[in-house]
Amino acid sequence: MIHNTKYKLTIGWLYPELMSTYGDRGNIIVLQKRCEWRGIGVEVLKLDLHFNLNQLAQCDLLFMGGAQDKQQKIVSEDLMKKRNALQNRIEDGIPGLYICGAYQLLGRYYKEAERTIIPGLNIFDLYTGNPGLNVSRLIGNVAIEFQGVNSYSPSRCNHSYTLVGFENHGGRTYLGKNVKPLGKILKGFGNNGEDGTEGAIYKNSFGTYFHGPILPKNPEFADLLIKVALEKKYGSPIDLSPLDNSIEMQARKTIANRLNVEL
């Protein structure tokens, strides 16, 4: 299956030790395998606590998962020091996927139930509030209509499709003007359970509450990240060779059927 090609990607996995609670590693495995199966060279750089900024500069694609509160605090302190470097890369259009805690951290702030405000990295125009332990967490299978990548990206996705996953979050996220939602809720709660949005897109960065993890059952989305990363790196349009997605589709269909959502 693996053949030589001229392409190579470096995936930066931010805080794999601390930010990886909900099977988030699945996203990395999927990105890695879908590159390998196409003969695209791939290296995963683990950017753990106190990582070097040079390493961040080498990456073509970023990923960061969710975590327990305690771990998230440790990460947030470390990342605050590297905020500018990360912001520069994101503004420059490096593609990235940020799940749950990571998604919240990239926002302006996180307001705890006791009204304490924890400042975020302030890279995405959004904020999160937690209504407290007496208000239910938003938990369950979820489906959204993914509206594709907008004009920020060199690669356009001209059709919308359904993404499925599992969400489990106490925080409610509200989007500002400078970000677009990742998609429209078909079933489930999404960002806050009120406005019908889920996730956020800013430049080529994607934030979402989807666990599941998100990429295995949504291979088009995984491929989109790979494609954008390659196009950004090599500066020309790139078509990925197709892969057999039949188990992926069956797994997605299981959830879609349960939620009564058409694919």
Add this chain to the structure above:
Amino acid sequence: MNTFLIFLGKSVAILSKIFNLGSGSTWPGHIALSLNPNFIKQIVNQNNFKIILIAGTNGKTTTGKLIQTILEKNNKKVFQNESGANLLNGIASSLLLRSSILGKIDYNFAIFEIDENTLPLILNEINNPDFIILLNLFRDQLDRYGEVNTIAKKWADAIRHLLPKTTLILNADDPQITYLGLHLKGVNVKYFGINPKNTTEKIQHASDSTYCPNCGHKLIYDIVYFSHLGSWHCNNCRFTHPQKTFTSSPIYPLSGTYNEYNTNAATLLARQIGIDDKKIYPALQNFKPAFGRQEVLNINGRNVQIFLSKNPTSFNESLKTIANLNANNLLLVLNDRIPDGRDVSWIWDVDFEDFSSQFKNITVAGDRTFDLGLRLKYAEFKNFQTKKNLAEATNVALEKTLKNDTLYILPTYSAMLEVRKILTGKNIL
């Protein structure tokens, strides 16, 4: 009042049995508690049996059964709540079904396995149990339990007010569990672990507690047994693995490192009760596993052995154990019902990659057949077959298993009950 509740509860249990309604192990207690919230407290205070509580993510049922076997072999009268009926209603049912109409329970020991979230609640009802065993804390059903740290915190608050009457039996190799004994005053604390081996394993991906529970620094591990269990210490605050730890039952009746922990916990407890080692070991030798926990069935000349595998750590340990047993034939069953956890993300935290060419025939089934199939695909397994219908999958897996060979079944909780029913034709709960 309680006389009426006991009568009512027993009638409900009989009716549920006659009509095969299931849930006979929780309904009676549920009704009793909704009419008298103090039911557990009152029945316990009215009786003299000693109480053993067992909590932890993995190993509750097996450890409980090990203790029961040892105690019964030593002529004690013992009762236990039904495996899985480990919330307040299950405990209340268990008390109710053993008591006379006047609330008298004629037993020496009660062993209760307790759900992680229920431990604080049961300690409100049973203020000073004789023994509490805390086995481990791993990530499990995050949609239901939340984070490991949250549970550890709840447990710490719950055991803070224990009286000296209670003996706490803690896993020395799990830093979060050891930490629970650190600041307790006046309570008798004993530790168990396993014997250090020469092999040093890498920290597995699904490790949760590799940071010091005392000061938050990264822990140093000299040895890792599995997940975050091992010989550890903190260089920052000097919090260390307890020195005096019981690690050596001479017989381990079940395979797998995880069962060494369960056996050592049970043996340590039996010693605390005052049972002589010489009387503990014969009991271990005759131990029969609890249903679905390495239980062996014989189906048409083939051995079938069920290894309940319900979270990343238990799945990893099951895979490791059956690989050591040279398993050829596997049936993996993934359900996502309430007892399994609705979120199946955790399968991506299982280290399937280490076993991609280990097994000859693999059949995948359950509510989330294709999620598990997908996981195997990305771990580069080539020889697996997906079959959504569990009865069909079981047949396929049995057909692929040669006579005198063993089919190993790794199911989640509800899948275990289901597959057992298919194999034996009987409903257990």
